[in-house]
Amino acid sequence: MSGTAAGTARLDALAAAARTGFAARFEAIPDGLWSAPGRVNLIGEHTDYNQGLALPLAIDRTTVAAAALRHDGQVRVSTVLEGKYDGVRVPAADISPGSVSGWAAYPLGVVWAFARRGFPVPGLDLQLETDVPVGAGLSSSAAVECAVAAALNDLLGARLGLAELATLCQQAENQMAGAPTGILDQTASLGGRTGHALLVDFRSGAARPVPLRLEEHALRLLVIDTKVSHAHAGGGYAERRRDCERAAEQLGLDSLRGLTAPGLDAAEARLDAAAFRRARHVVGENRRVEETVQLLEAADPAAIGPLLSQSHTSLRDDFEVSCPELDLAVDTACRHGALGARLTGGGFGGSAIALVPAASAAKVGTAVVNAFRNAGLVAPEIFPVSPAAGAARLA
Template identity: 50%
Template sequence: MSTTWSAPGRVTLIGDHTDYNAGLSLPFGLDRRTSVTVRRADEPILRVRSDSPGAGPVSVPARVLELPEPPAVDGWAAYPIGMAWALAQAVPGAIGPFEATVTSDVPVGIGVSSSAALEMAVGTALAELFGLDLGPAELAAAGQRAENVAVGAPTGILDQTAVMFARRDHGVLIDFADLARRAVPLGLAAAGLGVLIIDSGTRHEHGTGGYGQRRAECAEATSVLGLTSLRELGVDDLDRVRPRLAPNVFRRVRHVVTENARTARVTELLDAGRAAEIGDLLTASHASMRDDFENSVPAIDAAVAAAVDAGALGARLFGGGFGGACLALVPTDRAEQLAAAITAGVVAGGHPDPVIRLAAAADGPRREPDPG
């Protein structure tokens, strides 16, 4: 027998780089999905294949599931094989040899969490195939372990949690102090609004570079200030702690603290059915990431500026940053016009044509009809 599950990508409406600081985030599931079909293998191997260009089949011995450390696998296959290893660590002896086939239309490298979509599709498919008694939160935790240990990317659990608990037409408010979460009605369609996803064409990698440095700077601030997490600070505390921190570290702290406040306010407005009022908070979030967290790039700054100048209610970089994509909150009846204006503004700034599409909030993992 075989089973097929799919999982969505993720867009953070607001609340980035708050997850590993015990803060607040408000993501939603992207209406692009990764599907994984799995079946038991006839030989003692784990074999994964993908329809992506250049992603040939990869096989490893099934015995790697019993090892305390994940197998050394390069490239895209580290995610599904790492997920299988993480599940085997959570439920020893439950997973056997399998073959998996991956198809996806979730863009890679733009900050919409193609990795978590793959991990959660693999996780839910293997959970059914091998009868694993694991809930959504446990699958999300296994996905984070796979990404941290098997892939070597120092990410938090935002992406996996957002994917597992995504709900159509809703965001997922996640409080990373205790991983509490709840669905938040976005109300965009009722307000005549939509979200444009603007791919800058600049790619990023979480396994290297600035993402890990920013995490280290946040950890440094937590240590210097004698805190358990940056969540213990409010906006009113910033002037008090500033003299104790190096200037760049203080800026990182200021982003996290003010981003928590913005996320809380956006949630309040959405709960009240006032989606049209969140735009300025989105744009302020981008300015904070650009100036304080310093994880934006010129092509994305140009897209955000062009979007706001053209009449978007607000726009911001989302995801890990250092490339990727931004979003713009726009009236749906002007989405095409605004997309053209954004493209013109970005190109005028000397950057490549962005890829722009209207996105919707989608459901989390689901079982798909068996192929054939």
């Protein structure tokens, strides 16, 4: 089965589960079904909140939301956790930062963000189904947020555009879930395009599709989920963001996007060691994004491999967001045939990606699994992903 066919089959199964779950939990038929994908960031890590460049792609792992408006002011949200239904019920008027925690903060945060934007929810029943691995760095949280946002945008007749929806979802994650993330994940989940990555300039807000052409060049993009769970609401992500903000302030810049490679030498004398390393990563990462786009637009996707590996080295050494499991995955994949590999997402766990010739995919995967077993680690989950379309109504 091709990657596209497998993705379609998974989406159909999720949609059926969402319908069934909605009926079981709420004894009703939903007003509709909406989906939003997870994402892989091909390159351009920790650049979004520095007004830099990134190249994410929506992937064929998805969250489906079955939703129906209510008119009694109650919001009921349900999902399946560890094989059992889990749900919350809360008055819409009571939803605010600090009022809810755990997984429900993400969908309820979107309800709250819509109300702040002038679109109060009169009540809502919501059933969520997903095959985006949680804690794997594939933006399971943004997939939930964007699926709910797509549903509310239609049900409330809000007619908000992609940029506005992404901002609402980011507000939900930042203020309701307490994760100080940038807007990359939501932008990718909402704006993804089949067969393409999305070049996003976070200073101008511009985004445009970039063709990947992986299949026609007999390439695969493997995700290696290390099973080391990460959470952006933890302290490491916030600390790196503060480092970058401190570096920009010390240099008299609005953001590190204003720092260029020729200015790095002079910057080193003005920054503390940690701030300089963060700045050096951001400058180099923006350059790597530009070079990756040039190669992809020249129809040479195999040539981006070294740039992926350079990105990982920078994230490991200068940004210090890798971990032993991610390093093992990347190093092993490259030693056994990958053209390049890097951690994807915020780091501190989660997943790595590896660009591999299709004929070598099984060999690379086996080598990584064996390396983890020999190191006494939990076995990673390894699977290919294909660039998919963004959030949409299914029915």
